[in-house]
Amino acid sequence: MNENLFTSFITPTMVGIPIVPLIIMFPSILFPSPSRLIDNRLVSIQQWLVRLTSKQMLSIHSHKGQTWALMLMSLILFIGSTNLLGLLPHSFTPTTQLSMNLGMAIPLWAGTVATGFRYKTKASLAHFLPQGTPSPLIPMLVIIETISLFIQPVALAVRLTANITAGHLLIHLIGGATLTLTSISTITAFITFTVLVLLTILEFAVALIQAYVFTLLVSLYLHDNT
Amino acid sequence: MASVVPVKEKKLMDVKLGELPSWILMRDFTPKGIAGAFQRGYYRYYNKYVNVKRGGVAGISMVLAAYVLFNYCRCYKELKHERLRKYH
Numbered sequence: 001m002n003e004n005l006f007t008s009f010i011t012p013t014m015v016g017i018p019i020v021p022l023i024i025m026f027p028s029i030l031f032p033s034p035s036r037l038i039d040n041r042l043v044s045i046q047q048w049l050v051r052l053t054s055k056q057m058l059s060i061h062s063h064k065g066q067t068w069a070l071m072l073m074s075l076i077l078f079i080g081s082t083n084l085l086g087l088l089p090h091s092f093t094p095t096t097q098l099s100m101n102l103g104m105a106i107p108l109w110a111g112t113v114a115t116g117f118r119y120k121t122k123a124s125l126a127h128f129l130p131q132g133t134p135s136p137l138i139p140m141l142v143i144i145e146t147i148s149l150f151i152q153p154v155a156l157a158v159r160l161t162a163n164i165t166a167g168h169l170l171i172h173l174i175g176g177a178t179l180t181l182t183s184i185s186t187i188t189a190f191i192t193f194t195v196l197v198l199l200t201i202l203e204f205a206v207a208l209i210q211a212y213v214f215t216l217l218v219s220l221y222l223h224d225n226t
Numbered sequence: 227m228a229s230v231v232p233v234k235e236k237k238l239m240d241v242k243l244g245e246l247p248s249w250i251l252m253r254d255f256t257p258k259g260i261a262g263a264f265q266r267g268y269y270r271y272y273n274k275y276v277n278v279k280r281g282g283v284a285g286i287s288m289v290l291a292a293y294v295l296f297n298y299c300r301c302y303k304e305l306k307h308e309r310l311r312k313y314h
Contacts, residue, residue, distance in 0.1 A: 007304050014300050026293065030286065032272065040277045042286060088290060090297040090305075 005172055009165065012092045024094050027081035050077070057219060064119070065222050075104070076215040083164060083207030087200070096165045101157035108218050109153040116225025124225060156217060163210050167203045174199060 012019055034043045054073050058066050079095060086093025094100050116124035128145040129138065174196045181189035241249045253259070275285035298305070307314055 004304065004308065008301075012300055019300075029268070030289070032276065040279075041281050042276050085290075085293070088294050088297075090294060090301050092297065 005169065008090075008092065008168065008172070009096055020092075020094070023092055024082075024100075027078065027085060030081065031077065057215065061219070061223055064115075065219075068219070068222055071108075072215050072219055075108070075218065076211050079104075079160070079211035079214055080208055083211060084204070086164065086168065087203055087207060093164060093168065095160055096168065098157060098161045101160045102153070105153040105156035105160075105214075109156065109221060112218065112221040112225045113149070115222070120225070127224065152217075152221065156214060160210055160214055163206055167199075167206055170199060171196070171203065 012023060031046060032039075032043055034047060038044065039047070050073060053076060054069060057072060057076075058069050061068075082093060082095050085091060086095070113124075128142050128149075130141070130145075133141055174192060178189055178192040178196055181192055236249070238249070254262070275281065275288065
């Protein structure tokens with residue numbers, strides 16, 4: 001059972017060839033590009049969702065921050081669609097791999113910090129010291145603020161990885177428990193099945209929320225630095 | 227059997243069985259040709275099921291069902307051991 005539990009997280013290979021790039025590129029097929037003023041229903045629904053999300057997410061930024069609109073919207077679409085596709089049976093979710101999440105988090109965070117240092121150097125350095133701190137505490141507080149700055153990309157990546165991985169593991173475990181319990185006691189199996197249904201609903205929500213949180217935090221770091 | 231129209235320009239349904247190997251061999255197997263084949267297949271599916279006036283959920287759910295089936299085939303080797311059998 002232990003070996004079976006984690007086999008859904010290994011790199012997928014087929015006849016010895018790693019097919020991870022194919023699986024990462026698969027969600028892009030589900031988002032056709034609009035070509036007309038009024039398109040088919042799939043594209044219209046996606047356009048409506050993208051407009052709704054972008055208005056909500058980019059309203060807090062200045063003109064300079066809004067140049068990141070394309071990046072933030074494609075980020076939330078990618079993470080959301082990848083997480084949701086991972087809920088299908090037997091599928092592989094790329095966002096469970098820490099390597100990929102670090103690859104998304106570190107460049108984006110570094111981009112926001114570099115933008116801040118380049119255009120508003122004094123204000124970016126001033127973030128290291130909150131207002132109104134007593135003078136003896138200043139050295140320690142600067143160290144703490146530096147640590148909290150450098151932990152931001154790691155926290156972004158690990159948060160996404162841990163949430164999605166934990167959700168998938170729970171579904172595997174409770175599903176296995178339900179199957180084993182059907183031959184032992186039907187009522188307990190029914191209760192466990194109800195837990196499984198609720199957990200699946202939660203996982204749908206978590207998939208979307210994690211995408212939102214990731215993108216929101218990146219946009220927050222951007223707002224601090226533009 | 228020789229035919230009046232050259233084999234090269236026929237569609238698959240018009241090719242006679244004896245001409246099939248030569249028809250397959252004359253297909254374009256360069257990377258550009260293969261990419262063109264994928265693109266033609268994608269647009270054939272898209273224009274038939276998704277890009278219509280009153281499309282439904284069938285267009286995208288067929289794609290997702292094929293994705294599930296593809297992943298099942300990929301994992302079959304490990305899933306084989308989890309069947310409810312006395313002897314594996």
